[in-house]
Amino acid sequence: MRIIACSDIHLGRIPSVNAHPGLTSHSAWDAIVEKAVALKVDAVVLAGDVVEKDNAWFEAYGPLAKGLETLHTSDIEVFAVAGNHDAKVFPRLAKEGEHIHMLGLNGTWEQVVYKGVRFVGWSFKDSACTANPLDSFERGFADFDGPILGLLHCDVDGSLMTSTYAPVSSTQFSATGVPLWVLGHIHAKRQLADNTGFYCGSPFALDSSETGEHGIWLLETVGEQSWKDPEFIPLSPWLFCDCEVDLEGIVSSDDLLNYIGKALRTTATKTSTSGFFGDLYCRLVFVGTVPTAFDLARALPLTDLQNLEIPLEQGYSVHVQPSFVDNTVLAVDLESLSAGVGPIALLAKQLLDMDTLPGLLEEVKDISQKSHNVPAFQSLMSTADIQDEAQVKELIRKSGFSLIRSMLSQRGSV
Structure with missing residues (x-):
């Protein structure tokens, strides 16, 4: 079986980027549906926070229902759990819509079998949960003659005493007997140290704090009971990153734009070499020794940063974020x-x-x-x-x- 795994779509929230005509609060969901159909997968799993918040009903219902219908028409099943953001609204949306299997509503574990794979999941019943959901996991869910996939929205290795986002210890996953867990909540892709699970991350980077590549994961069964290593598939059409600008040797503020332009092009080259092609949103990080007469804050007003854009090949551009980090040293x-x-x-x-x-x-x-x-x-x-x-x-x-x-x-x- 081939499965697309994702989480933290946040339908109802428009990513904080500019220069993207047609960008909507459901653009990421539309891209996921399109990719799932193109890859001819058997299922899509959603690990929570699919919807931004409870009052996003009107914004999320139509796009979600349309996407689910498209997946159903392509014989793609959808399995999901609710996160802290959509604890109330996502089950309601799913109930009103069709073609989706919600697992573990009301904070209880639930399983369903599809095409020889057992899907096990637990959902938030409220926006906060201080209990550890794995404490109530029954080992019997792992008694199955076939591949098992766990779905959970949780805070892995957060403070087990104070976290309100279903705190879980990373050492607990292997003890469940479930070989692979799809996790939601953290907006950066991350695999657990023992490879028992991974955070999907948000499919589209939502703001400047979400640096690095964002996308979805492709899962495939191998043999009768195991999984291949999850394969990350980039999906976000933009990337937030830092751009280091070395001002060593600068004489006056008149030369500043030349230093910035060179650094931005170098960053663009590095990202394209690594395989990313899309718009870049760079936060400038200034380093090097500068003369005492050089005042970076005066030389580079934040309003000027917002207007700076460098065109790249294939219609992409480098944009500069309206903030910077000054790590320079006075001479x-x-x-x-x-x-x-x-x-x-x-x-x-x-x-x-x-x-x-x-x-x-x-x-x-x-x-x-x-x-x-x-x-x-x-x-x-x-x-x-x-x-x-x-x-x-x-x-x-x-x-x-x-x-x-x-x-x-x-x-x-x-």
Whole structure:
């Protein structure tokens, strides 16, 4: 049997990309249906979060029903479980529609056999679940003379004490006796360490946080009871990625666009060499040593980034995201500056030895938490993900060098 596996389609949500005419909240689902028909598979399995949220009924019903009808006409069966996003609406949509087998509704395990394969699944009954669904899995589901495929939307190796997304330990899957699990919830493709299962990831990258390739998986049975290794099939027509721009040797802001253009073309070449052909949405990451007179934030306003586009072959383009990461280093001698007197010398000394700041980590984390959702700070670099002292020191280093630049400029040293 040949099966397409996918999850986290989020019907009702339009991906955060531009320059894609005709893009809708169901474009990913339409592409999945088209690919399933083209590959002449026997079944499609959906591991939850097919619909964005409960109030997406009107947006999701028509496209979902149309796709299910197309699959049915092509003799392709559909098996699904509900996730935390569609715990209420997806079963309702499935009930109103046809040609879909919902498994494990109301948070209980359920199985169905099709063409000699047993499909076993569990669904969210509410938008949150703190219980471990595998704790209620009955070993009898694995007593079957044929291939078995498990479907589950869950949080693998998240906090078993605090996760509200069906927390599961990765070591539990092998103990179920089910040889392969299709998992939903994480929007990045990822296989479990012991190859007992894999996260499908979202078929289309939904926003800039979903970097790397996105698509679906092809599963095939081999022999009477086992599976071939899952095969990933890219599907997303765009890719979010970082583009490193080395500013070493730059003299003035007039040269900045040349450095950026070269870096973007290099990134485009690398991605096409790896086999991806589509639009790129790049976040610029600046590195290298720059003169103290060079102020990247002033030289590259965010509004200019949004307008930057480089055409590629076959009608594709490179787009630049309206944010960047500044990992450059100022061409200043901290040792020499620290030997002087005054505020600049004190700041240079502190940057040379940041271990002398007691309570730095907790103070910065506290400030970042308080400012994270304040509108006035939204245009600044996010510090919401600060977790350890190394990240705090890097943030302080960047801020310190920026302050040194301003102080030197004010005293006429640039």
